[in-house]
Amino acid sequence: MSTALVISRNARPSTFTVDAINERGESVPTPIAGEHPLTIYLDKRELVTLMTLGAAPEDLALGYLRNQRLVRSIDDLAAVQVDWDVDAVAVTSRALRQTGRTLWEDEGSGLESRLVRRTVTTGCGQGTVFGDLMDEIDSVRLCGQARLTEEVLYAVMDRVRRHESVYKVAGAVHGCALCSNSGGDRGEILSFVEDVGRHNAVDAIAGWMWRKGVDGGDKIFYTTGRLTSEMVIKCAQMGVPFLLSRSGLTQMGHEIANRVGITMIGRCQGKHYLLFTGSHRFVRATGTAYA
Amino acid sequence: MSTALVISRNARPSTFTVDAINERGESVPTPIAGEHPLTIYLDKRELVTLMTLGAAPEDLALGYLRNQRLVRSIDDLAAVQVDWDVDAVAVTSRALRQTGRTLWEDEGSGLESRLVRRTVTTGCGQGTVFGDLMDEIDSVRLCGQARLTEEVLYAVMDRVRRHESVYKVAGAVHGCALCSNSGGDRGEILSFVEDVGRHNAVDAIAGWMWRKGVDGGDKIFYTTGRLTSEMVIKCAQMGVPFLLSRSGLTQMGHEIANRVGITMIGRCQGKHYLLFTGSHRFVRATGTAYA
Numbered sequence: 001m002s003t004a005l006v007i008s009r010n011a012r013p014s015t016f017t018v019d020a021i022n023e024r025g026e027s028v029p030t031p032i033a034g035e036h037p038l039t040i041y042l043d044k045r046e047l048v049t050l051m052t053l054g055a056a057p058e059d060l061a062l063g064y065l066r067n068q069r070l071v072r073s074i075d076d077l078a079a080v081q082v083d084w085d086v087d088a089v090a091v092t093s094r095a096l097r098q099t100g101r102t103l104w105e106d107e108g109s110g111l112e113s114r115l116v117r118r119t120v121t122t123g124c125g126q127g128t129v130f131g132d133l134m135d136e137i138d139s140v141r142l143c144g145q146a147r148l149t150e151e152v153l154y155a156v157m158d159r160v161r162r163h164e165s166v167y168k169v170a171g172a173v174h175g176c177a178l179c180s181n182s183g184g185d186r187g188e189i190l191s192f193v194e195d196v197g198r199h200n201a202v203d204a205i206a207g208w209m210w211r212k213g214v215d216g217g218d219k220i221f222y223t224t225g226r227l228t229s230e231m232v233i234k235c236a237q238m239g240v241p242f243l244l245s246r247s248g249l250t251q252m253g254h255e256i257a258n259r260v261g262i263t264m265i266g267r268c269q270g271k272h273y274l275l276f277t278g279s280h281r282f283v284r285a286t287g288t289a290y291a
Numbered sequence: 292m293s294t295a296l297v298i299s300r301n302a303r304p305s306t307f308t309v310d311a312i313n314e315r316g317e318s319v320p321t322p323i324a325g326e327h328p329l330t331i332y333l334d335k336r337e338l339v340t341l342m343t344l345g346a347a348p349e350d351l352a353l354g355y356l357r358n359q360r361l362v363r364s365i366d367d368l369a370a371v372q373v374d375w376d377v378d379a380v381a382v383t384s385r386a387l388r389q390t391g392r393t394l395w396e397d398e399g400s401g402l403e404s405r406l407v408r409r410t411v412t413t414g415c416g417q418g419t420v421f422g423d424l425m426d427e428i429d430s431v432r433l434c435g436q437a438r439l440t441e442e443v444l445y446a447v448m449d450r451v452r453r454h455e456s457v458y459k460v461a462g463a464v465h466g467c468a469l470c471s472n473s474g475g476d477r478g479e480i481l482s483f484v485e486d487v488g489r490h491n492a493v494d495a496i497a498g499w500m501w502r503k504g505v506d507g508g509d510k511i512f513y514t515t516g517r518l519t520s521e522m523v524i525k526c527a528q529m530g531v532p533f534l535l536s537r538s539g540l541t542q543m544g545h546e547i548a549n550r551v552g553i554t555m556i557g558r559c560q561g562k563h564y565l566l567f568t569g570s571h572r573f574v575r576a577t578g579t580a581y582a
Contacts, residue, residue, distance in 0.1 A: 032539065
């Protein structure tokens, strides 16, 4: 990278307290999760408005651009500036800084055509980027050597359970954690993000990885949310071979995980789990790997 | 309505069984929720691809068109045909049937401009229709006379708890129920829809109400999902004054509920609940209404 990415650090407070009345007629001060509109501008053009907790708005914007394949490399970007006075984040390309021409004006970037295509396949809190991503998914190569031991699985589950969280205080958010699966700190949480939308939380971690140059191959991804098609696709795109959740999964999440060879483990609770796909990468405490 | 809406009835099976391996190394046949892409075509033009459980695809398509404000009246539509061989639902307008001209060609429909605007404010499983809907929300008038008694609240919670559901079998879905709040069947479930996306479930109920000509004023809306801004907005658009959830809420959900005067009750579990907004419409078992 030539010069460092200029980035603001404008997280919002995550919880607010409102009064509620309980079944005994008592007034109960109740913490609730923040939710704010955040409009992403890329080289001065309005792209999308996300509703977010606002805990990691810069990484969310970066991860959105990465996971939507709107920007190819973090090195193409010069600045990410969040301004809550106008509920906006301005992402500025190096091209604009250096040449005065926006990414939109660069026909080689393919940005315009990708945005047009996105509008057809993008659902409203619903379908999202399925069409485009399925075309891409077959090119994903996950690390074949990676292994996850039962011991590290339990370590991740325990650390996530003990982690301070907005969820424990206010509920109504989903959390994601990226954990180490190499060296002496296996199972440790490297990045933890919560958001009102489960895809925002994943995107924010993708943005953090992009910004820090973190590779997914020796990592483990944990989500409190369900393992739907999009969640599996995003995990694969980040190159993370292990996807854990305390929730269940859907048929298409299962199909795609099989197709890309992700090791997917659901219903992680206490000492329980269900290993659904990619069992060849999982090593039980007895030391026996699955065929 | 001049002639009846022609509508297919092509629900898909909701659960599938896959093999998983549990913590004791045992193979466990595990039911998981279906998830299928469904592309909505309006007068032969591709609009969006939703990922859905497929339990109520026709109502989902209708509710999507209603809640996105892409079609003004159910009377404008002639047919809704789901074809899973191509994962598509074709919605055909009366205009096309009668005049050979599509809704897209009718400039007065404003369809083209609304779609363009939607692409800017629509997030990817994330932000969605916030921008447009906030403009609209101030025009919503909810029934001022409606009251919800604690007895009916508990009846709704009990019926939803006992209702057969994909969630009980496979998890990984959200459920919504529209319940009666008038006559002899107060608290009874009129429509119950589950889907892998919580907004799909709401949209399918909105589609069902549209198709059946059901008014929201004397109804109660229950969701298993969190009470975010979009959930409150959709409930208000359907004209339902009571919104219940077993989950929590967000700050913006709270703000919007206050603004439109919805009575919003969260954390409904067993005999517990928290009344957050619109307490003037709620009547406790002791018979005392809140000021």
